[in-house]
Every structure is written in structure tokens, then in C-alpha cells.
Amino acid sequence: MDSSNSKPAAEVAQDVSPMFKIYEDGRVERLIGNEIVPPSFDPKKSVDSKDVVIAVSVDHRRAPENPVPCAHEDSWAALKWVASHADGQGPEDWLNHYTDFERVFIYGDSAGGNIAHHMVMRLPREILDGFNVVGIVLAHTYFWGKEPVGDETTDAETRASIEKMWRAACPGTSGCDDPLINPFVGSSLANLRCKKVQVHVAEKDLMRDRGWFYYEKLKESxxxxxxxxxxxxxxxxxxxxxxxxxxxxxxxxxxxxxxxxEI
Known part of the structure; x- marks a missing residue:
């Protein structure tokens, strides 16, 4: 077969394994995180979930295809859309009838924990009456910083790889002390607009000490x-x-x- 006219395969521009690879032609190969959990109903627990198609979605755009803070802006738009149902007159009847907007919880893990934190920090602006976020759960949250905290690794190569991933996701960043990844820069945790927080960490997670640091600083704030x-x-x-x-x-x-x- 004559392959003289075939184009050579694009070279890898940035390898951020095991998360994704960015090729020189702009293509992104996402290596993990492609699975989607469908909506379901559990009759034993009387829990019903539903996918809702609107102008925006909590299934936000993801980096590096759509750089940070696209995911934060998508999530904020979705949160405001949900809040628009607090008076019982929103566009989605399912939310109007079944949601208690006085007891709203936000959960996020990994990068989602980062987003959840920023959403609650942002709540005083543009939010509707009757919409009350009482608590958030942050699991294995993707926070980082230029300087190590606690027993966090000081290995230069490991820290460089995390910064490399962050810069790939947020090309316009100032670095690992950007407030979008380091919540202890640029604002006070005292402004967190909820009354309860549950932080989850894992013993063998590189982000473990960031979770502990967040918990300790929140209590001190x-x-x-x-x-x-x-x-x-x-x-x-x-x-x-x-x-x-x-x-x-x-x-x-x-x-x-x-x-x-408990709340």
C-alpha cells in the first residue's frame, strides 16, 4: 500500500500521565475519567436522580481542552440555575417539587472539591433568597502550593510534575500559588458561606496534607x-x-x- 501521502502521527507536546496527553496538533487524549454514571432510582432508599439538559450543565467543560477557570464558571452558572428554582417557579418541575432549598449540600472530589470550595466562597454574589447551602463535602481535594505543608513531599521532581499538570489545565496561571489552586492566597477561609464542612483525605494521597492543612486553617480562620x-x-x-x-x-x-x- 502506498503510504507516501499519509501524514505522520502528531507528536506528544505535553505528557501529563496518568491523566491526559496533549499532542502538537491540539488533540487531547484523556486517559482516565471518561466514565459517566447514569441517573437511577433506588426504591429501598427512596432516592431518585435525573439528568437535566439546560443551557449549562454541572457536567462542566474540562481542561485542558477548555482551560481553567471554564469549569468553575460552568459550575457557577449551573448553581445559579438550580437556585432559580428556590421560589418554586423554576423551569424544571422536578426540582420545584422535590428539592429542599433551605438544606442544600455541595460535594466535590479531587478537582471537583476545588470547584466546590470556590463555589461556596462565591455564594454571597448573585444568589437568590431561599437558597441556603448549609454544608459541603470536600474529598481528596485538588489544592496545591509552591511551598510544602505538613509532611507533604519535598521531592522536586514530584512537585514539578504536579505544577506541570496545573499549568496544562490553566495556561494563564501565575503558578502554584494561584488562588484557584491555593485557597490560602488572596482570600480568607473565614468567608466560607456555609456552616458545616466535612473534609476527606486518604493516607497515601499526595494531596493528603493539603486536606489536613485546609481543615486546620479553616478552624483557625x-x-x-x-x-x-x-x-x-x-x-x-x-x-x-x-x-x-x-x-x-x-x-x-x-x-x-x-x-x-445531621443538619
Whole structure:
């Protein structure tokens, strides 16, 4: 077969394995995180979930195809859309009839935990009456910083690889002390607009000490709410996606369910 006219394969411009690869032609190969959980109904727990198609979606645009802060802006737009139902007159009847907008919880893991934090910090602006975020759950949250905290790794190569991933996701960033990745820069945690926070960390996660640092700084900030932290021993980052039925996941789910039900 004559292959004289075939184009050579594009070279890898940035290899941010095991997350994604960016090629010189602009193509992004996402290596993990492509699975989507469909909506479902559990009759034993009377829990119903539904996908809603609107102008925006919590299934936000993802970096590096759409650089940070696109995901934050998409999530904020979705949060405002949900809040527009607080008076019972929103465009989605399912939310109008079944949602208690006085008891709203936000959950996020990894990069989603980062977004969840920023959404709650931003709540005083443009939010509607009757929409009350009482608590957030932050699991294995993707925070970082230029200087190590706690027992965080000081290995130069490891820290450089994390910064490389961040710069690939947010090309316009000032670095790892950008407030979008380092919540201790540019604002006070005392401004967090909810009354309860549950932080989850994993013993073998590179982000573990950031979670502990967030928890400690939140308590010291004068915030005035209640915070708790839960550590999963012997587990890596987002282990609950890798082994969703293991004992550690069951324990974590019970902690989160208790957090929701106690408020």
C-alpha cells in the first residue's frame, strides 16, 4: 500500500500521565475519567436522580481542552440555575417539587472539591433568597502550593510534575500559588458561606496534607462553623472510584450520609 501521502502521527507536546496527553496538533487524549454514571432510582432508599439538559450543565467543560477557570464558571452558572428554582417557579418541575432549598449540600472530589470550595466562597454574589447551602463535602481535594505543608513531599521532581499538570489545565496561571489552586492566597477561609464542612483525605494521597492543612486553617480562620476531617488509612487518591465496594468506601459513604442527615 502506498503510504507516501499519509501524514505522520502528531507528536506528544505535553505528557501529563496518568491523566491526559496533549499532542502538537491540539488533540487531547484523556486517559482516565471518561466514565459517566447514569441517573437511577433506588426504591429501598427512596432516592431518585435525573439528568437535566439546560443551557449549562454541572457536567462542566474540562481542561485542558477548555482551560481553567471554564469549569468553575460552568459550575457557577449551573448553581445559579438550580437556585432559580428556590421560589418554586423554576423551569424544571422536578426540582420545584422535590428539592429542599433551605438544606442544600455541595460535594466535590479531587478537582471537583476545588470547584466546590470556590463555589461556596462565591455564594454571597448573585444568589437568590431561599437558597441556603448549609454544608459541603470536600474529598481528596485538588489544592496545591509552591511551598510544602505538613509532611507533604519535598521531592522536586514530584512537585514539578504536579505544577506541570496545573499549568496544562490553566495556561494563564501565575503558578502554584494561584488562588484557584491555593485557597490560602488572596482570600480568607473565614468567608466560607456555609456552616458545616466535612473534609476527606486518604493516607497515601499526595494531596493528603493539603486536606489536613485546609481543615486546620479553616478552624483557625474565625469562620465560626463546624468542621470535621476523615482519613482513610492505607488508601490512595480517589480510591472510591477504583474500588467502589471496598470496606473503606462503605465507611466513607456512611460518614457522608451522616453528615447530610445531621443538619
Amino acid at each position: 474565625g469562620w465560626g462553623g463546624e468542621a470535621e476531617i476523615v482519613e482513610s488509612k492505607g488508601e490512595p487518591h480517589i480510591f472510591y472510584l477504583l474500588s467502589p465496594t471496598c470496606d473503606s468506601v462503605v465507611a466513607m459513604r456512611k460518614k457522608i450520609a451522616s453528615f447530610f442527615n
